[in-house]
Amino acid sequence: MILIVDDTPENLISLKKVLEKNNFEVDTASSGEEALKKVLRNSYVLIILDVQxxxxDGFEVAEAISGYSKTKETAIIFLSAANTEFKFIAKGYSSGGLDYITKPVDMNILLLKVKTFYRIYEQNRKLNEMQKNLLEEIEFRKEAERKKDEFISIASHELKTPLTSVKGYVQLLERSVSKGDTETVKxxxxxAQVQLxxxxxxxxxxxxxxKIESGKLKFNKQNFSIDQLVDNVIEVxxxxxxxxxxxxxxxxxCEIFGDEMRVEQVIINFLTNAIKYSPGTTEIELTLNVKxxxxYLAVKDSGIGMLPEQLAHVFDKFYRVEETSQRFQGLGIGLYISSEIIKRHSGQVGVNSTYGKGSEFYFLMPINSNSDFND
Structure with a gap:
């Protein structure tokens, strides 16, 4: 939007008509004081400012405007009928103006200048937007790199732990076998089997x-009894x-059309997490219904729970709650995989949690998912 500032109504009207005729949005002010009030309320690409x-006067208005952070991208064109000497033109530029036009105004010249300033404004806006997007992308690269390094470190540790345990039990087995101690061998x-x-x-x-990253996670969908699957999982x-x-x-x-093994994987993940993150408790609730x-399937525990800011990330890849990472093992990818499995069944996952009181993980999916997505 363009702001025209002039104490002469005829000048305001004529300039406004010409600019609006050329599809510019125009606002007006009849004094410097009114102009400053409008600048505080609105954003302008260009201000056409009368000097006298x-x-x-126009110089004072320009100097005041230059102190506003919101107007740093706003161009100012001075118009003057009397002050045409070099010292006034120089003062106009030093006051923050980008151009100084003497009256009577050649409207064609003024229009060319206005269009030029608008073009420069648009180019600067696009450059700033590109710079912002580039910085955001760089930060996203940095964060992805950090997460990758953290994941490699966690994965190395998590894989090494059971391997070390198995190695220790094999050494103990060798001693027990040589002694003929069958019970200790068993x-x-x-x-060792648990660690394996x-x-x-x-x-x-x-x-x-x-497989998820490469789009090669396959699904073998067929009809199966969800009640029987849940009962089997609970038994195991x-x-x-x-x-x-x-x-x-x-x-x-009812029967569900989907990949039974993958849905079982999700339920086991929910139950395993409920047990893992509920130290000192002995009960879990699994709710199942169709509507x-x-x-709808939900697993509710009375464990450590999560803070509200953690809930938004719990299904993210590699996410682990910071204060639990030292206490509980895991790669931080189980819930992400579960989320992807349910999405491929045209469903959705969710969580409700209260810090210190427990969590409820759930998923919703159509009982007849005919989606061929990544099948």
């Missing part, structure tokens, strides 16, 4: 995330975590 005005084998299962799970997650989880009681609430009483052809 009662009260504040005990060490069982413990952890290692297998970590490697499976790494392979899954690699109870065998590996006998101290935890998983209470099932509700029933779906409007949508399956």
């Amino acid at each position: 005005m009662p009260g504040m 005990k060490h084998l069982a413990k 299962e952890k290692l297998n799970s970590l490697i499976a997650d790494l392979l899954d995330i690699s 989880m109870h065998q590996s975590n006998p101290d935890f009681k998983i209470h099932k609430k509700g029933i779906a009483n 409007d052809e949508q399956l």
Whole structure:
């Protein structure tokens, strides 16, 4: 928008008509004081400023405007009928003006100058926008690099832990075998098996995330009983975590069209996390129902919970809650993989949580997902 400042109404009207005829948006002020008030309220690309005005003259107005941070990109053109000497023109430039035109005004020249200033403004605006986007992109590259380095460090540590444990149990097995101590051999084998299962799970997650990144995560969709799947998962989880009681609430009483193994992977992830992040508790609640052809499954615990600012990132790739990373093992990709699996079933995941009181992870998905996306 252009602001015309002139104490002569005829000048305001004629200039306004010419500029509006050329599709410029125009505002007017009949004094320096009024111009300053308008500059504080509005943003202007260009100010056409008369030099000789009662009260504040054009030079004073320009000097005052130059002190406003919001007007640093605003161009000023001075108009003057009397002050045409070099010293006045020089004062105009030193006051912050970018051009000085003497009256009577050649409208064609003025229009060319206005169009030029508008073009420069647009170019500067685009350059500033490009610079901002570039800086944001650089920061995103830096953050991605930091996350990648952090992930490599975490992955190395997490993979090394079960490997070291297995190595230790193998050494103990060698001693027990040589002594013929069968019971101790069985005990060490069982413990080594637990560590190997952890290692297998970590490697499976790494392979899954690699497939997701490359768009090669495959799905084998068919009809299956979600109630039977949930019951089987609860039974398996109870065998590996006998101290935890998983209470099932509700029933779906229908078949789901989807990849049974992948949906099972999500449910196991939710339950495993609920157990992991609920030290000192012994009960978990799994809710299951179908409404409007949508399956709803939620796992609720009474564990450590999360802060509101953490909830927005919990399904992000490689995200781990900072204060829990030293206490709990994991790569920070299980929930991300679960989220991607549900998305590929045309569903969505979510979480409700209160810090210190527990979390509830859930997903919604159509019971008949016919999407061919990445099948």
